[in-house]
Amino acid sequence: MESNGESKKVERQSSSFRLRSPSLNALRLQRIFDLFDKNGDGFITVEELSQALSRLGLDADLSDVKSTVESYIQPGNTGLNFDDFSSLHKTLDDSFFGGAAAGECDESSPNSAAAAEESDLVEAFKVFDENGDGFISARELQAVLKKLGLPEGGEMERVEKMIVSVDRNQDGRVDFFEFKNMMRAVVIPS
Template sequence: MASNGEKNKKVTSKSPSFSLRSPSLNALRLQRIFDLFDHNGDGFITLEELSQALSRLGLNANLSDLKSTVESYIQPGNTGLNFEDFSSLHKTLDDCFFAGDDDLSSPAAADESDLAEAFKVFDENGDGFICARELQAVLKKLGLPEGGEMERVERMIISVDRNKDGRVDFFEFKNMMRTVKQIS
């Protein structure tokens, strides 16, 4: 049986994908996550919505544990986390678990590393390309309606596939992300 000291140990492994080093990409990512978690689109993530979203990602959390962690971030009178509350919660978790994770020497190298990590999420078979099936699988895992329509997924691939080979390589992915970064 584990001692209390073992139970209360902090997570010490660092994940370069938890916090993107580009503030504009991080803000865009957080807004998209918030929008995904806010299932009914009312501008608040309730504990139930958060629990459902975490379950879809394979992270089953006990509702009472989740409540004790998240409740202090919900402003009085609100039904759940608004975007600012969600950002504060994310920053606290990031600072708590990943503070001082500055192992990359330059902002460009950090951005490149973040993009490589993001690319790996979509490139499920590790062949260096994102095909329509892989993109659809990730969209479905995230609960996005686009994941249910292969035709829509194929159009998404075509929109960034510069060399017209029917899949997205890392170079095409980087170009797409730079465009997203410039828009935000």
């Protein structure tokens, strides 16, 4: 059980879900980089990036990916190193979202920040809730983990343990409230 003090702490810091904190952004970007860098050589090749996008259900044309990415690869390198990947991410963020991730540090409007966070959480929940019934089942979680190429996606027992760890009412599935609590716990440093 959480005390009121802990609950308030979570509410106060929950805007970090949108990763306005540079250190959280860097950590998330590093995790994404590591996921895409399949062979762990410290570079993301055009092929690795294309495969990752494909696993996420984004069928990008290889030549388009190549033309976008190659200008960020430093001469002599086989792919994007982390700094190159970070630069590419920043450029895409600025182009498509007007640098929204950096520009949303304004804490003067907590209501709009909370609304934006809630909206992000709803969208993230929908990604997992494939059948739209308002719950994430072990099968749905496993499907997403497989699409992301994560080893946990191959073992239903591990997926079920992940569900149990956040399933507060023990109904065998995760509702939006449980999902929201889990996401807030994940992004708040202990």
